Every structure is written in structure tokens, then in C-alpha cells.
Amino acid sequence: MTGRRPLRAALKVLSGDAAARHGADAAAQISELEAALEMARTAIEDARTANARLREAIEILPQGIVFLDSEGRYVLWNEQYSKIYHRSADLFKVGVRLADTLRVGVMRGDYPSANGREEEWIAERLQKLTSPRERHEQWLADGRCILIEERRTSDGGIIGLRVDITELKEREASFRLLFEANPVPMYVVSQTGKTILSANAAARNHYGYPGTDMIGRPVQCLHLGEDSGRLDQLYSSAPGILADHVWTHLKRDGTNIEVAIFSQAIVHERTPAVLVAAVDITERRRAEAQVTYLAHHDPLTGLANRARHLEHAEEMLTAIKESGGIGASLCVGLDNFKSVNETMGPAAGDLLLQAVSRRVAKTLRQGSKAARLGGDEFGIIMPDVAEPEEVSVVARRLIEVISAPYKIQGQQVTIGASIGIAIAPSDGAEAGHLLKNANLALSQVKLRGKGAFRYFEEEMNARAQERRSLESDLRAALETGGLDVHYQPLVSLSTGRIVAAEALVRWTDHRRGYVSPAEFIPIAEEAGLIWALGDFVLTRACRDATSWPEDVRVAVNLSPMQFRCGNVRDMVKAALTATGLAPGRLELEITESLFLDRSNHVLDALAELRKLGTRIAMDDFGTGYSSLGYLCSFPFDKIKIDRSFVEGISGNVEKQAVVRAIVGLGETLGKTITAEGIETADELACLRSIGCEQGQGFLFSKARAQDALLPFLTKRKPKRVA
Ligand code: C2E
Ligand code: CA
Numbered sequence: 090m091t092g093r094r095p096l097r098a099a100l101k102v103l104s105g106d107a108a109a110r111h112g113a114d115a116a117a118q119i120s121e122l123e124a125a126l127e128m129a130r131t132a133i134e135d136a137r138t139a140n141a142r143l144r145e146a147i148e149i150l151p152q153g154i155v156f157l158d159s160e161g162r163y164v165l166w167n168e169q170y171s172k173i174y175h176r177s178a179d180l181f182k183v184g185v186r187l188a189d190t191l192r193v194g195v196m197r198g199d200y201p202s203a204n205g206r207e208e209e210w211i212a213e214r215l216q217k218l219t220s221p222r223e224r225h226e227q228w229l230a231d232g233r234c235i236l237i238e239e240r241r242t243s244d245g246g247i248i249g250l251r252v253d254i255t256e257l258k259e260r261e262a263s264f265r266l267l268f269e270a271n272p273v274p275m276y277v278v279s280q281t282g283k284t285i286l287s288a289n290a291a292a293r294n295h296y297g298y299p300g301t302d303m304i305g306r307p308v309q310c311l312h313l314g315e316d317s318g319r320l321d322q323l324y325s326s327a328p329g330i331l332a333d334h335v336w337t338h339l340k341r342d343g344t345n346i347e348v349a350i351f352s353q354a355i356v357h358e359r360t361p362a363v364l365v366a367a368v369d370i371t372e373r374r375r376a377e378a379q380v381t382y383l384a385h386h387d388p389l390t391g392l393a394n395r396a397r398h399l400e401h402a403e404e405m406l407t408a409i410k411e412s413g414g415i416g417a418s419l420c421v422g423l424d425n426f427k428s429v430n431e432t433m434g435p436a437a438g439d440l441l442l443q444a445v446s447r448r449v450a451k452t453l454r455q456g457s458k459a460a461r462l463g464g465d466e467f468g469i470i471m472p473d474v475a476e477p478e479e480v481s482v483v484a485r486r487l488i489e490v491i492s493a494p495y496k497i498q499g500q501q502v503t504i505g506a507s508i509g510i511a512i513a514p515s516d517g518a519e520a521g522h523l524l525k526n527a528n529l530a531l532s533q534v535k536l537r538g539k540g541a542f543r544y545f546e547e548e549m550n551a552r553a554q555e556r557r558s559l560e561s562d563l564r565a566a567l568e569t570g571g572l573d574v575h576y577q578p579l580v581s582l583s584t585g586r587i588v589a590a591e592a593l594v595r596w597t598d599h600r601r602g603y604v605s606p607a608e609f610i611p612i613a614e615e616a617g618l619i620w621a622l623g624d625f626v627l628t629r630a631c632r633d634a635t636s637w638p639e640d641v642r643v644a645v646n647l648s649p650m651q652f653r654c655g656n657v658r659d660m661v662k663a664a665l666t667a668t669g670l671a672p673g674r675l676e677l678e679i680t681e682s683l684f685l686d687r688s689n690h691v692l693d694a695l696a697e698l699r700k701l702g703t704r705i706a707m708d709d710f711g712t713g714y715s716s717l718g719y720l721c722s723f724p725f726d727k728i729k730i731d732r733s734f735v736e737g738i739s740g741n742v743e744k745q746a747v748v749r750a751i752v753g754l755g756e757t758l759g760k761t762i763t764a765e766g767i768e769t770a771d772e773l774a775c776l777r778s779i780g781c782e783q784g785q786g787f788l789f790s791k792a793r794a795q796d797a798l799l800p801f802l803t804k805r806k807p808k809r810v811a
């Protein structure tokens with residue numbers, strides 16, 4: 090470019106010359122020229138400034154920018170452009186052809202998609218350059234992805250934009266992976282057409298559509314019986330909260346599944362769509378249903394459990410509160426179940442409980458609900474009772490049905506049933522209270538002879554309380570030596586001599602006074618005190634008997650419960666050893682209820698006792714279950730005829746017939762027959778005439794303390810008989 094000074098000098102020469110020749114004209118020309126020059130200078134300055142601004146502007150941009158002239162030669166590029174193609178950056182020079190730098194890059198392996206087809210690739214690339222239309226992506230060898238956009242400029246050149254979209258591409262890839270490889274079935278539905286646009290592998294497998302079979306189908310093909318309003322809502326731009334809804338979906342093979350759906354509006358390939366994740370909850374729902382079932386049912390019998398039973402009672406009470414009427418709560422206890430369980434094993438016990446449950450369920454009328462309350466106890470709720478007699482009919486029927494024989498593991502088993510009944514709402518307007526009272530009524534049945542039913546009475550509450558206090562006092566008496574043993578003589582009816590004495594436990598409580606063993610023995614049995622009590626009586630009786638004449642035996646009562654809770658033989662043996670009593674002088678009294686067990690265990694225990702040398706007597710014969718079969722199942726030494734057959738026998742031919750039959754049986758089988766509870770001379774005379782061998786009763790003597798008994802024994806005849 091020409092400097093200012095030489096121009097001025099030239100102008101001066103020119104102007105001097107011109108002034109000489111042309112004067113003022115020349116001066117005017119010069120000044121015009123000067124003005125033009127000034128303008129040119131300004132224009133150049135402006136262009137420089139503009140160029141600098143353009144550079145600054147393109148440097149600020151985050152994208153790479155390149156300007157090429159119409160021949161494809163570099164004109165201008167920014168720093169970002171050099172960075173993107175940093176491997177070729179040293180080649181970028183004004184006037185260098187892009188085609189040449191491309192070729193260098195291709196040969197160096199900068200463009201993986203060009204490998205193996207280099208020339209072709211370069212041609213394609215230059216083609217795009219000369220006829221730029223769309224954006225395209227270019228992968229570089231270092232793993233980056235560049236988005237390229239090129240435009241023609243007005244002077245035939247090209248302006249090119251480069252954006253590094255590697256991160257975007259990675260995000261897109263991970264999203265695709267997240268979708269396609271997700272184990273949760275997912276699909277995309279167009280909002281407008283409600284057709285399936287895309288489905289991941291899990292969805293395709295789950296619904297049974299191979300390949301692209303699912304694509305393009307109307308989404309209704311996945312739904313079963315869903316109203317269109319809800320479908321529209323699900324596949325709309327704002328799916329909203331439908332999370333609680335359980336959808337029924339249809340697989341291609343026609344099976345139904347239950348699904349929970351999570352949805353989200355998205356744009357799928359420029360189409361407004363909804364992305365749906367469908368979680369199959371069929372199994373979970375089944376498991377939940379199972380858990381609910383288990384929470385409310387007894388797993389062994391399938392009947393409702395205690396918790397559900399309480400709900401049944403609550404439902405009944407609510408109905409009664411709303412519409413009146415009465416209902417009933419029955420508490421059923423199985424008699425003798427425990428011994429079956431013990432002797433035949435718990436598996437047999439389970440089978441028996443299942444059989445009982447089936448019978449109970451079959452016996453109930455419509456609307457009644459049965460439950461197993463645990464162990465051998467069942468509960469029944471009977472709503473809509475017109476009159477209490479209806480409940481009695483059901484209770485009677487239940488006892489009958491449950492008491493019929495069962496066949497368990499090839500063996501015949503018989504049990505009984507006792508039932509306590511509480512009437513709603515009078516016996517309890519609150520469920521827990523009602524059930525408790527039915528249970529209380531049941532325990533009264535059990536105390537007073539099983540195999541029956543009883544209605545709850547208000548006094549039972551007081552009685553139950555009294556029972557608890559009796560139990561604790563009895564326990565204390567047992568521990569502190571508050572119990573005593575008295576002896577009632579057994580007399581030979583032919584000679585009048587005392588042949589034995591029965592040991593009877595005695596308890597005089599400081600508060601209650603005399604308490605009958607008939608009252609406290611059942612309590613001792615239930616409270617687990619019978620073993621200690623029995624041991625005490627046995628040992629004391631054996632010891633006392635050692636000071637009696639040698640031909641006087643001692644009789645001791647054994648409760649069936651003692652056979653259940655311990656080894657009776659060992660206890661007896663220990664008592665005999667400790668006291669030195671000859672085994673032949675000990676007579677053990679058992680009752681028929683012991684044989685309800687029908688178990689070999691009892692027979693074995695009795696056989697062992699007999700082997701020790703003790704004698705076995707069947708007590709209270711003729712009461713309870715009275716079966717001659719019991720007499721055959723074990724060889725007893727003695728049969729004691731119950732007091733009920735003796736009372737008033739002289740005027741009662743039926744009783745005489747029964748006693749005569751038993752006496753005959755005794756003679757035939759070689760067993761001693763004893764009549765219990767002889768109170769009058771008439772009774773004694775009658776029994777003598779029938780040929781009864783021994784007798785016991787108030788006519789001869791009440792039970793006496795050892796001291797009071799001894800003088801009798803030495804005289805060998807009770808006063809009254811003498
Ligand atoms: P049990 O074995 O039948 O005993 C006979 C019961 O009848 C005794 O009542 C006796 O006092 C009573 N008795 C005797 N003669 C007459 C009579 O002429 N008329 C009347 N009305 N009663 C008479 P107790 O002592 O009240 O015993 C009742 C029951 O308690 C006994 O009946 C027995 O089952 C049980 N028991 C008593 N002591 C024991 C014991 O030490 N162990 C066990 N396991 N049970 C016992
Ligand atoms: Ca007895």
C-alpha cells in the first residue's frame with residue numbers, strides 16, 4: 090500500500106507543476122483526488138474493522154464455522170473449527186482446498202466410515218458440499234460425532250457450521266438402551282392415532298409379538314374391557330395419575346394379565362406420544378390374595394381363623410344394631426381330642442381336625458360361619474336367629490355329628506363335642522365380649538360333664554372368677570401341706586369285716602371351709618396340679634396303710650389325667666418302695682373315661698401296674714360311657730357299682746336287675762363286685778340278697794382320718810354292722 094508522505098510529495102510536485110500550467114483547475118482536481126483517496130482510506134479502515142468484528146463474532150460462537158470460496162478453498166474459520174478438526178488444523182490455510190485436507194484426513198484414517206472406500210467417500214462428501222441441503226452427521230476416529238450444516242453464500246462460496254454432538258449421541262444411545270434392554274415391558278403410543286409406535290424387547294416377549302409385529306397396531310389390542318374414556322386419558326398428552334388403577338391386559342395368546350401402568354407424555358420421532366411402562370402384577374396380586382387368605386383362614390382346615398371369627402361376630406352385631414333381631418355365638422370344644430393326638434400322633438390329629446371341620450361346615454345352615462379358633466376349639470357365628478331353640482337344635486346336631494366315629498389312618502376313632510352358647514346382643518354387644526362368654530359357657534360344660542351344650546348365664550362370670558381363686562388357693566394348699574387324706578372302709582357284706590379302705594383327699598380351706606374333692610379335683614386336672622396331688626395322696630395312703638393289719642388293702646383313686654401327664658407306673662413303684670407297702674395291698678381305682686382314649690398306651694400302663702403286683706378296680710361302673718367292652722379290654726380285679734344304682738335299690742326292680750347282672754358278670758369273670766354309697770339297711774339287705782360281695786357307704790362309715798380309722802381296723806368291724 091502507498092504511504093501518505095510520498096503521495097503528498099507527489100501531489101506537491103503535481104500541484105506545483107499544474108499551478109504553473111493550469112492554475113486553479115489543477116488545484117481543484119488535486120483536491121478531488123485527495124478527497125477520493127481519503128474515502129478509500131476510510132473504506133479500507135471500515136473493511137478492516139468489519140473483518141475484525143466478524144472474526145470476533147465467529148470466535149464467540151460455540152460452533153465451528155468455516156467459510157470457503159466458490160472453489161472450495163479456505164477463506165476464514167474460527168478457533169472452534171480448528172479444535173474440532175485438531176488433527177488437520179495445521180493444514181488449514183487461506184487458499185488451501187478443503188478437498189485436499191479431507192484427503193489427508195481420510196488417508197490418515199480420521200473418518201471411520203471412509204475406511205475401505207476412501208475415494209467414494211471423498212466424492213460423496215464433496216457432493217454434499219457443492220449441493221448442501223440437509224444436515225448430516227460425521228463420525229471421527231476418536232469417537233466424536235460432528236453435526237455438519239452447510240449453506241451457499243450469495244457470492245457462490247460456502248459457509249459451514251460444525252457442532253460436536255457426541256454427548257447428545259451418547260445420551261440418545263443410553264436412552265435407547267434403557268428402553269430396549271429394560272426388563273420392564275415398555276411401549277410408545279401415538280397420541281393422535283393411538284397406535285403402537287415402538288415396543289421394547291420385554292414388551293414384545295411379554296405380550297407375545299415377535300419382531301416388529303406390535304408396531305402399528307391399535308393399542309386397544311392390548312386392553313381388555315377398558316372403557317374408552319379411561320383409554321383416552323391414558324394415551325393423552327397429560328396421562329395424569331392412574332397409578333392406582335389395575336389394568337387388564339391381553340396377551341396375543343389370549344391370556345389375561347393384570348398390570349400397573351406408569352406413563353409419560355413424550356415426543357417420539359417428532360410425533361406427540363405416550364411412553365408406557367406396564368408392570369405385570371398378576372403374580373403379586375395372587376400372592377397378595379393368598380396373604381389375605383392366610384391372614385383370615387386356618388391353614389389346616391381352611392376354615393376362618395380366630396381373627397376372622399371376631400370379624401364375623403362384629404358383622405353380626407352391626408347388623409343386629411341396624412335392623413334388630415338376635416344371633417348366636419357358639420364355642421365348640423372337642424372332648425378327648427388331646428388323647429387321640431397324643432396316642433396316634435399329630436398327623437392323625439390333623440386329619441381328625443380336618444374331618445371335624447368338614448362335618449361342622451356341612452351341618453351349618455346358610456349364613457352361619459364356622460371358624461377354627463385354635464387347638465381343638467371351633468367357633469360358629471349364627472346370625473338371624475328367630476328363637477333360641479333354633480340354636481339348641483344346631484348345637485344338638487353338631488354334637489351328634491361330631492361324635493359319630495371317624496376312620497383315621499385305618500383306625501376307628503371316636504371323640505365328643507361340648508358347646509357353649511352366647512346369645513347376641515344380650516350376652517355381649519361387643520364381639521370380644523360375646524365370644525368370651527360363649528367360651529365361658531363351654532368351660533362350664535366341660536366342668537359338668539362333657540358332650541353337652543349350655544347357654545351362657547351371667548353367674549358364669551362370677552363362677553369363672555371363683556374358679557380362678559379356688560385354683561390359686563388349691564395350689565397354695567398343695568405347696569404348704571394344707572391337704573389331708575381320709576379313709577372310707579370297704580366291708581365284706583358276708584362277714585362284715587373291713588377288707589380295705591379308700592383314700593379320699595380332704596381339703597379344708599381357712600376361708601371356704603370344707604371343699605369337696607368333686608369340686609376341686611377337676612380344677613386340679615385342668616390347672617396341671619393333679620400329678621402332684623395324686624402323688625401326695627398315693628404316698629400318704631401307702632405309708633398310712635403300712636400301720637394297718639396286713640390283710641386290709643388301701644384303695645387309691647387315679648385320674649385319667651395322671652396317665653396323660655406322666656408315668657404312673659414309676660410313681661406307684663416309687664411310692665411302694667418309699668413306704669415298703671406290699672404291692673398286693675394297693676388297689677388302684679380308675680374310671681371308664683380313661684378308656685375313651687382307646688389307646689394301647691393306657692392298656693400298657695395298666696398292664697405294667699398289674700405286673701408290679703397292684704390290683705386294678707373299675708370305679709363308678711354303670712355311669713358315663715358304660716360299655717361292657719371296657720371290661721373285656723382289660724382284666725380288672727374289681728368292679729365298683731356306682732352309687733346311683735344303689736340308692737333306693739330295695740324298692741326299684743330295674744336297679745336290682747342291673748346290679749344282679751353286674752354281680753353275675755363278676756362271678757363269671759372272677760371279679761370282686763363292690764357296691765358304693767350304701768346308706769340304708771334296706772339297701773344293704775337288698776345287695777346282700779343279690780349276692781354282692783363288698784360294700785362301701787355312710788351306713789358303715791364316712792371317710793375318717795388315719796387316727797380315727799385305726800381303732801376300727803383293730804376291731805375289724807365298723808360299729809353299725811356289728
Ligand atoms: P369316688 O371315687 O366315687 O369316691 C367315693 C365318694 O362317694 C366319696 O366322695 C365318698 O365320700 C362318697 N360316699 C361314700 N359313701 C357314700 C354314701 O353312702 N353316700 C354318699 N352320698 N356318698 C358317699 P368324696 O370324698 O367327696 O369324693 C368324690 C370324688 O372325688 C371321688 O369319688 C373321686 O372321684 C374323687 N376323689 C376323691 N379323692 C381323690 C383322690 O385322692 N384322687 C382322685 N383322683 N380323685 C379323688
Ligand atoms: Ca373311688
Ligand code: CA
Nearest residue numbers: 708709729765
Ligand atoms: Ca365311685
